[in-house]
Structures are given as C-alpha cells and as structure tokens.
Amino acid sequence: MKKILMTVEYNGANFHGWQKQKNKRTVQGELEEKIKILTGDEVKVEGSGRTDKGVHALGQVATVDIEKNIPLSNFKTALNKLLSDDVCVKSVKFASSDFHPRFNAKRKTYRYVVSNKRSALEHDLVTYYPHKVDVERMKKASELFLGKHNFKAFCASGATVKDFEREIYGLKITERECKIIFEITGNGFLYNMVRIIVGTLLEIEKIGEENILKAFKEGDRSLVGKTMAPNGLYLKKVEYI
Amino acid sequence: MKKILMTVEYNGANFHGWQKQKNKRTVQGELEEKIKILTGDEVKVEGSGRTDKGVHALGQVATVDIEKNIPLSNFKTALNKLLSDDVCVKSVKFASSDFHPRFNAKRKTYRYVVSNKRSALEHDLVTYYPHKVDVERMKKASELFLGKHNFKAFCASGATVKDFEREIYGLKITERECKIIFEITGNGFLYNMVRIIVGTLLEIEKIGEENILKAFKEGDRSLVGKTMAPNGLYLKKVEYI
Numbered sequence A, B: 001m002k003k004i005l006m007t008v009e010y011n012g013a014n015f016h017g018w019q020k021q022k023n024k025r026t027v028q029g030e031l032e033e034k035i036k037i038l039t040g041d042e043v044k045v046e047g048s049g050r051t052d053k054g055v056h057a058l059g060q061v062a063t064v065d066i067e068k069n070i071p072l073s074n075f076k077t078a079l080n081k082l083l084s085d086d087v088c089v090k091s092v093k094f095a096s097s098d099f100h101p102r103f104n105a106k107r108k109t110y111r112y113v114v115s116n117k118r119s120a121l122e123h124d125l126v127t128y129y130p131h132k133v134d135v136e137r138m139k140k141a142s143e144l145f146l147g148k149h150n151f152k153a154f155c156a157s158g159a160t161v162k163d164f165e166r167e168i169y170g171l172k173i174t175e176r177e178c179k180i181i182f183e184i185t186g187n188g189f190l191y192n193m194v195r196i197i198v199g200t201l202l203e204i205e206k207i208g209e210e211n212i213l214k215a216f217k218e219g220d221r222s223l224v225g226k227t228m229a230p231n232g233l234y235l236k237k238v239e240y241i
Helices: A027-039 A072-082 A135-145 A193-202 A209-218 B027-039 B072-082 B135-145 B193-202 B209-218
Strands: A002-010 A045-047 A056-066 A087-095 A107-115 A147-150 A165-176 A179-186 A233-239 B002-010 B045-047 B056-066 B087-095 B107-115 B147-150 B165-176 B179-186 B233-239
Touching: A002 A027, A002 A072, A027 A045, A027 A056, A027 A072, A027 A087, A072 A087, A107 A193, A135 A165, A135 A193, A135 A209, A147 A209, A165 A193, A179 A193, B002 B027, B002 B072, B027 B045, B027 B056, B027 B072, B027 B087, B072 B087, B107 B193, B135 B165, B135 B193, B135 B209, B147 B209, B165 B193, B179 B193
Parallel strands: A056 A233, B056 B233
Antiparallel strands: A002 A056, A002 A087, A045 A056, A107 A179, A107 A233, A147 A165, A165 A179, B002 B056, B002 B087, B045 B056, B107 B179, B107 B233, B147 B165, B165 B179
16 A cells, blocks of 8 residues: 655636535546546545635645555556546655645645736636735735734634634735736635635725734624635645645 | 627637527627627627637627617626626727628638646646647748648538638747747638648648648648647637738
8 A cells, every 4th residue: 555645736617626525526536536447446535625616726735545556657647647637637756654635734825816807718717806906005914914813804604613823924915917916825724714815905905904903803704805706716835844 | 770899808618619509608699698688689799700619719809780879888898797707808899880700801810829738727728739849840831831722631521611722921830838839820711720730730740741732732631630629729810901
C-alpha cells in the first residue's frame, strides 16, 4: 500500500463542488471513479478541504492509497487520460502513510479575481464587478486582516465550527488591466470567509475600516460585506511545512 | 423601424452554436428571446454567419430591426442585463436599413488557440495539443495559403456550396508561453476551413508542403490534416469596408 499525493487543478463551473455526493458530479467523485478504473480497486480520495460549486482550484492537494505497484509517472499520465477536460493532475509524489492532506495543512492560499469589464468568454473564471472601487484604500484596509482575529463575522451563518480564530499571513491586492486580483494566505479559512473578506474590501468606502475592527470584536455578520460569487474564487495552493 | 448593429462576444461551450434550433440553446435564439423581452416585439436577429457548437466569438456581428425608439446606450445596457453570463453585447450602432451582416461582410478574421500544456481551467477556451510541432516550418508553410485558392480539400464533406474559391489575406502564427495562436483573415471561409487549415499546419512535418499545393489542385480532403476541435476557435472580427 502506498499513499500518493496529487496536486489537482480544476474548473469548478460544471462540478457540484469538491465533496462526493450521490448522483452529482463532484471532483472527489470524479477522481475516485477514474482511479478505480485505473487500479481496479475501490479507493477513497482525501482532499485538503472542500470547495463549493463553481469554485476552482489551481493546486488542490489530495491523497489516495493505492495497493498496486504503479510507477508514479504512469499513474499521472494514465489518470489524466481518463479524467474529463475540466480536471487534471498537475503533479504526483509519494507521501508517508500517516500524512493527511487536511489535518497536516499549515497554510492555504486563495485567489479571488474580479473584473470591471464584462467578459462572456471568462464568465465562469472571473466575477464581474462593474462598481467603482478605491484600490488604494482597499490595499490599506487589507492590512487590518493580517494576524490572528476572530473571524466569526466573516463566516457564513450556520457553520458548525466553534473556534472562529484564524491567522492571516498575507493579503495582496494587485491590478492587471481591468482586473483586481486578491491573494490571501492563512492557517485556515472558515466557510465563505475569503468571499466575505473580498466583498468587504470591495465595499470599503461604504463599510468603513472601523466596522472591520468592530466585526472582529463583536462577530456580527451584518457589519461586513456581501459574500462574493463562487466563480472568481480559486484554491491556489496548500502548504505543509 | 431602425436597424441596430451589435458586436457580440460569447463563450460557445454551453451553446449549440449560433443558429437558432428548436429546443436547443443557441446564441441567435438567446438574443432574439432577450430582445423580445426588452422591446415586446418578436424580432429576427441576423448574424454574419454561423458558428458551430463550442466555437466562441470575440466579435460576431449581428443586426436586429427595432420598431420602438430606444436610445442605443439604453438598448445595450438593458440587453446585457437580460443576457446570460456567457454572451454579451460589446457595442451597438445604427446601420442603414439595407445593411446585411452576412451579405455585406468583406473580411473575417478567426483565431485558433492550441496549448501544449493541459489546462483544466481553460479546457473550453483552448485546444490541448501535446505533440511536438515545428513552429518555424509552420510559419513558412502558412504563406502557401495566402491569396486565392480552391479550398475544396479544406472543407468538411457534405458542404452544399459550389464555389470553393476563397482568398486569404493574412495568416499569422505567434507563440505565447505554452500556446500557439493562429490568426487568419480572408474574404470568407468554407465549413470547417479554419479548423482544417490549423490541423494541416500543426502536422506539416507529416503532411509536407507539396501536399498542400496538391490539395489546392485536386481538392482531395484526404491529402490534408485533421479537423481541429471547436473549443480553440474564435470568430475574432468581421469587417465591412
């Protein structure tokens, strides 16, 4: 038995998210189905975490235990031939048998892309946001998120977690042509947290920096911004050291 | 009655092509449906030509006759709000009543994009082509297509046209990172012509320049390359002067 670690890219537009669900097309389900064809065995694919319907990944990390002795490069090539066009394995390596892609994750980086120009071509890769924004003010306000905070206000209601403290290591905002790209790295993220942080920064002129600080203290979801659509969100990378 | 000319962008992945068909989602059908909602009148949208299922457009040109007096910019804004995310009107202007987007077209430019790196994210925007190609030789061979030729060999069988002569004004090949981009301009294109020309150039080492010349003379489809997939093809622009 060997544990294979895969770095997986996918376009989330035609998936009902990462997590396997009955009668729905999901990334985990697609990987398990195709690895079964390849190896002949029922397998369980573990991911670093779920992604929602419509959310993409550049570097989702997933593991699978394989009984047969298949050379790594053959495994990757053969699996990519079986996988649909909207998901592919970018790299593979062996991991120790006690490695777990979720429990061992130290840092995750998400990217969020908005464009003030409507693009029919990229409709499922970028979120259209035609409103005026103050990018310099957003960049300054983004510093408020750095460090450890109680992110309860930046979490979709109904979440079952009890500990809302998360640490943000970086939040970078860059402009490229008509796009604004957010990249945010932290030790973990609550449900919808990236999408709410981006929604808050885009509306910083309306919301105000003081309400971000107040939201950290009071945990009140109504103080901060909207949950942005899933199509602009990418799980960029997961780090383990 | 006023004739409005629209420049239309669309992602062809989820359309059964341009031309209206019963019970199928098409670009022409979507435009007619949404303009009807906007104006209250049944309308007929005319395009510069069809595009197949999966083929995109950066600048399809289409016209519609409108009875109501709607300011142009309102028409564009309101229509874009009604249209699905994968199609949008980039610009609008009035055209003379006898203008026809197909019969008056003088030049069309198509783009075709291949990548030697598999991209799950861009799976419906780029054609994956992992084979070795000789780009310098392709660039030289592309000059053979310039000018007037009998393109019967570069046309899908079953086409109903009788005149296979077309004139090519330009065929440019550029490399960008792992992509090769073909841009081809001509006075008109036969069915699948761009996709077969690209398939021929990509396999130039196997097919040989002499068979392109022979194909012009003999019109034999089997002398030239494969029909490339629709997902890498874009109708880039249509010119009228």
